Amino acid sequence: MQHYRVPDMSCGHCTAAIEKALKAADPGMVANFDLANRTLAIETGRDADAIATAIRSAGYESEAIAA
Numbered sequence: 001m002q003h004y005r006v007p008d009m010s011c012g013h014c015t016a017a018i019e020k021a022l023k024a025a026d027p028g029m030v031a032n033f034d035l036a037n038r039t040l041a042i043e044t045g046r047d048a049d050a051i052a053t054a055i056r057s058a059g060y061e062s063e064a065i066a067a
């Protein structure tokens with residue numbers, strides 16, 4: 001499980017856009033969004049760089065955080 005903070009993730013539109021971009025990068029990934037804390041947890045085989053790139057492609061900056 002990888003954890004990321006996405007400071008500008010503020011509503012369901014944001015999470016939907018991010019999830020779509022992540023699924024494009026890794027169709028098998030499972031993402032759990034925590035909107036209140038602006039974090040997400042991802043079960044994926046892709047590395048952190050690939051995940052950050054996917055999140056950025058949706059228009060959001062992210063940083064990997066410890067669980």
Ligand SMILES: [Cu+2]
Nearest residue numbers: 010011013014
């Ligand atoms: Cu939003």
